[in-house]
Amino acid sequence: QVRLVESGGGLVQAGGSLRLSCAASGLTFSSRAVGWFRQAAGEEREFVASIRWNDWNTYYGASVKGRFTISRDNAKNTVYLQMNSLKPEDTANYYCAASRRYMSNYPFASEYWGQGTQVTVSS
Secondary structure, eight states, X not given: OOEEEEEXXXXXXXXXXEEEEEEEESSOGGGEEEEEEEEOTTSOOEEEEEEOSSSOOEEEOTTTXXXXXXXXXXXXXXXXXXXXXXXXXXXXXXXXXXXXXXXXXXXXXXXXXXXXXXXXXXX
8 A cells, every 4th residue: 555644744933944754655756756745725736846756856836946945865765845934825735746657757747645744834
């Protein structure tokens, strides 16, 4: 059974930082692109960042570029999202997703999703 489990969310003040983790079981991240998405209450899901499976190429959404960094540790089968200079508009439920095998990281074709972790940024 494939599971993606996000962790690291919480409440932080504007300007602060958080690091999210996405740990996988039942599949190997090393052959898949992994992405982060977010969904704020009442809004559509938004692409945040992704990292390619082979050369670790990264791609970011315009609203987070320069503030967020995606990285991966294949030995731990885990992908991270370092979020700096957080803003209240970053408040959302953050989800990680794994692509189909050997797919590029953008456009992102998700095959598996985690359950999400809530990030709340207070002003």
